[in-house]
Amino acid sequence: MEKSTLVLGASPNPERVSYQAIKSLKKRNIPVIAIGRKIYEDHELHIITGMPADIIPIHTVTLYLGPPYQKEYYDYIISLNPKRIIFNPGTVNPELAELARNNGIEAVEGCMLVMLKTGQF
Numbered sequence: 001m002e003k004s005t006l007v008l009g010a011s012p013n014p015e016r017v018s019y020q021a022i023k024s025l026k027k028r029n030i031p032v033i034a035i036g037r038k039i040y041e042d043h044e045l046h047i048i049t050g051m052p053a054d055i056i057p058i059h060t061v062t063l064y065l066g067p068p069y070q071k072e073y074y075d076y077i078i079s080l081n082p083k084r085i086i087f088n089p090g091t092v093n094p095e096l097a098e099l100a101r102n103n104g105i106e107a108v109e110g111c112m113l114v115m116l117k118t119g120q121f
Contacts, residue, residue, distance in 0.1 A: 003030055003121065004056050006080065008073060009064030009091075010034035010047045017088065017113065018064035019045070024116050031056055051076040060121075062086040062112045067093040078103050086112050 005025055011018045018036075022045065025032040033048070033055050040047040051073065058080045063070065070093055077085065078099065084106035087093065097107035115121040 003059045005030055005032050005060045005062055006055075006058045006082070007032060007034045007062055007064065008077075009069075010036035011064070012036075012038075012040040012042075012045055012047060016064075021062060021064070021112050021116075024113060028116065033058070053079075055080075058082045060084050060086060063088055063091040063093075066090060067096070070096055074099060078105070081105070084108055086110060086115070088112055 007018055007022055007025070009018050010022060013019055022032055022034050034046065036047040036049065038047070039049055059082060061077050061080065061082045063086065065073070070091070074096060077096070082105055085096070085100050085108065087097065087107065087109045088111055092109055100107045112121065
């Protein structure tokens with residue numbers, strides 16, 4: 001399976017890490033779905049909202065949402081049946097990590113940008 005990635009907490013702001021992550025994934029030709037608070041689209045970036053069910057199979061969910069904002073996505077994330085969830089700095093959530101592990105999903109604490117740059121992705 002390709003390492004198709006769902007970026008949860010996507011931002012169109014180039015200074016945000018989620019934006020940089022999307023760009024880095026695309027540069028490596030990794031399929032990416034970006035979900036944020038607002039719809040955004042230009043020639044390089046497409047951000048959707050909500051919890052779409054009709055998306056490509058997801059290998060990795062990478063979080064750019066703090067724990068208080070993750071709760072509403074728990075069932076959605078689990079329903080996607082990803083292989084792993086990456087908890088980027090500031091998103092570590094023991095409750096979601098345990099839920100993931102209980103559903104056979106690897107919970108990884110790390111920085112996706114560093115993982116991409118070092119070949120650990």
